[in-house]
Amino acid sequence: MFAHVDINNCYVSCETLFNPALRGRVVVVLSNNDGCVIARSNEAKAAGIRMGDAEFIVRKRLKELNAVIFSSNYAFYADMSARMMNNLARYTYLLMVYSIDEAFLAMGNLPVDLEAHVAMISRNVMRDTGLSITVGVGPTMALAKLANKAAKKLKRNYLVLDTTAKVNEVVKDFLIEDVWGIGKQYYEMLREMGVTTAEDFRQLKPDLVRQRMTVQGWRLQQELWGKPCNVIKDVADRSKGIESSQSFNSYQTDLEQLEEAAAMHAATIAFKLRQQNSMALLLTVYLRTNKHNISHDQHYPVITVKVPFASNSTQNLTRICVQALRAIYQPGYNYLKTGVRATGIIPAGEVQYNLFSNYDNSRRQALSHLMDEINARYGRGALRVAAEGYKKSWKMKQEFLSKRYTTDWRDIVVAR
Template sequence: MNPISSDIYALIDCNNFYASCERLFAPRLLNRPIVVLSNNDGCIVARSNEAKALGLGMGVPFFKHRNVIESNNVAVFSSNYPLYADMSKRVMQTLELFSPQIEIYSIDEAFLKLNGTPENLNLFGHKIKETVYKWTGIPVSIGIAKTKTLAKLANKLAKKLNHFNHVFDFSSLTNPDHYLKKFPVGDLWGVGSRYQKLLISKGIHTAYDLKYADPYLIKKYMTIQGKRMVLELNNTSCFELEEAPPTKKGIICSRSFAKAIIKQEKIKQALAGYVARATEKLRKQKSVTAYVSIFLRTSPFKGGFYSNSNGLKLNAPTNYTPRLIQVALYLLEAIFRKGLYYQKAGVMFSDISPMNQKQQSLFNYPQNHSKQDKLMQTIDKINKTWGNTSLRFGAEGVDKRWKMAQENLSPRYTTSWKELPLID
């Protein structure tokens, strides 16, 4: 017999986050349908409720919905990552006031552990929701339960069922099976399309069916994660908060170009920029890399397709951007072919280890490492304060016409002094 959890988890999810960020600084968009597009303005990656009501699908290429979008006065935005990241940070900082135990699950989701909360949990959830909206302008939905799996489930119901007003305390239900019987198994956290098909083939169609399935049989189908899911549906907590994000084993930065590039110099500038972004992530998690690889390719939809990659093991791991740019550009020389129109390039770091375990090179003095670390810390600090391209490396170039298309980009209202919102 597994013990019923005494923990209480809340899953806070920002509603239509990208669209909500755009609407926040443009009140004229209230009640107007909004869509946000992916890199190079390719596919729809976020929709307001009004856009969903028009049948605009998630992940669908923009051009396929162009007629519907134009005929219904839908507001279209390119992804404004600096704005979304900053608003996410503000939401998460607000949530930290309600619990010292927080797991930032994604840019628009976080788990809180609410153990010891003296108040009525439903009222407390509404207090969180109202505070986040008052302080940041971002609407959220909240699911509360004794396990993370049930908190995710409760959050989906809080969004779907209007009478909950976006807060659902699943932990207080006397008959939770009433909701589990109506909840499709494929909508459960951790059940992808492959497991959904497998479970349905075994007669498991709902969360209720999975709750009362044999956990050891489910383990056979879905590994230990499946068994834990069954236990979590029965109020036995198996997934703890990850309060510190796990260190990434690999870091990749790549983009498709707005227009195909034929000049090697432009490819070099793009790669240098990708290295700069990737090393920033590397330093943020206090890591170094010992292996650098790059790739580039032409369009797979045009004749003469070419794709290649190249990599190098470093003699000493590092997170020093100039050194890693130097390596990436060296690797490019061996795989670049003249006369081709390249559509995409990227860089990847692997063999990642903590900075405090960094192996010193025989030919590099400790004082050099100290100077390099201080220089990178200064650059990171300035870019964090003034925007991530305030200081750039010369190899990144100045002409950025090759960058990904962002024809409908809104201002960086909260991270650029030049783009502050204006009030008439």
């Protein structure tokens, strides 16, 4: 048995937790540069505010609703997510963090009553973190995810599908577009085939599913029949790499400003690598102009650089990324975005050194870990490499940023 847990209206829930006056009000959280709606309170959903709505389009409507608007406060949300994940780990022997607000838990072989155990998880997470969650349990990861969505539709905190009868009852009317792994392209194809529910999909011939939807579609169909094809991993999936990127608040043409942004992304990736005790062998640096502005010349340069020795040192990765950015930068273009992606990720203990090189990374490693300790104590970014700059005029637009209640001492809640 597997459990799928997610935070209800994650970003809005985090904001409401430290500002209870927001309860019952229309609340939305905006994406990078305050571009579009990425999180909504239930009241905002009821008022017709849709996910992905551009801020300038719904601005008037939000004003009419007396809505409260927030810019994305990612450091705050990530900290609250970590608190929930640490809490969930108490109730399983294997947990996989799937996204900032989602996790899968292994529930098999637990000598407990599943219904009571799941009810306790829901109750205790709310008690210990203040975050409302929904829990779905099923014999496969796909059915656990389906149970979670079904619970939300039924306005329940949890749903356990522990018998074939319960699975069949939920699957028969579950819309195919809401099934985990069914994207827009597959949805359009299945609709043309007359498939509208998860039960319709289960009834398709497996060979046809494999032919039209590859092995991933076949695995999904098997999982909907209760046959596990996916497993929970207790380590990060290193095959996908780690990426850090963001759009600027205005067009950037100055090389120095772009270097600062690339250095910041390199430092972020180095920190994430150290968190999972990994190192990277390859770094990809890219620049983007605005593809939607056809009046500007377009330029999408990208370069991949091999790291001489696998590293997670902030100093090493920053230096490499800044040099790579200089190699692809061309003056005269209005750049809107830059990013860094690390691939070829290996465990820190598996670095292959060169027999003919006297490579000693211990000093840089010690310095990076010291930076982590200082930033953990005084707030992220308190200590950083000079290449990241100081004023950062290129930083993304965040006009509605809330306080950093759990990540900055200056914003900690004070009881009077």
